[in-house]
Amino acid sequence: MSTGHRQAAAALYGHGDADREAVLGALPEADRAVLRRHLAEMAALGFERVPLDRAALDPAVADDADAQAPDGAARRVLQSASAHQLFGVLAAEPAGLAALFLECGPWPAERALVAMFEPERRARIDAVRKAGMTAAPALRAALLDALAADLPAAVPQARAARRGLALLTGWMPWAK
Known part of the structure; x- marks a missing residue:
């Protein structure tokens, strides 16, 4: 598990479910599995889901x-x-x-x-x-x-x- 996977999970955590699944769906299965574990761990630890800053994208x-x-x-x-x-x-x-x-x-x-x-x-x-x-x-x-x-x-x-x-x-x- 790389630091890159952790950073990607932290970035994905604030996305809405549909956006998160769209991003995960575009990744190779191995990366997707690692990211899903990190996302589940963040949820289990009670991390607050901060909405994505849409202005950064649009x-x-x-x-x-x-x-x-x-x-x-x-x-x-x-x-x-x-x-x-x-x-x-x-x-x-x-x-x-x-x-x-x-x-x-x-x-x-x-x-x-x-x-x-x-x-x-x-x-x-x-x-x-x-x-x-x-x-x-x-x-x-x-x-x-x-x-x-x-x-x-x-x-x-x-x-x-x-x-x-x-x-x-x-x-x-x-x-x-």
Whole structure:
């Protein structure tokens, strides 16, 4: 009995009976027998059957789930943000945090945002992303909440910078 069989049984345990039987039916008899023993053992030990996250399998369900997810409001705010706004929030953050944010996407402004980082920083972010860093859902939700909360603070700073530039160019006509 391999660890792979145990992991597969743990993954199957939350499925509904019909789905579980469909998956088991597609496997060779030897694997099916091992998995059925593990599933029976889990049931005998009183493991709670947690329903499968259908959003992980079906993008249409994922869209509905995103609207009701704990990070749904923060995700909507961040998805509507421009690359400049996101950069204003992420510019001073470590490369690992920026990479983790990008992995929570996809983000409409992602390509433009990544291009805004200096090449060395962009390389560090890419290296972290290629390392396959993942985070627990609660950490991802907390990250998105914190970034979305910081986003309004980034917008006035960007406006102030533009206003300062406008005042400067108005005062110095040759700078236009």
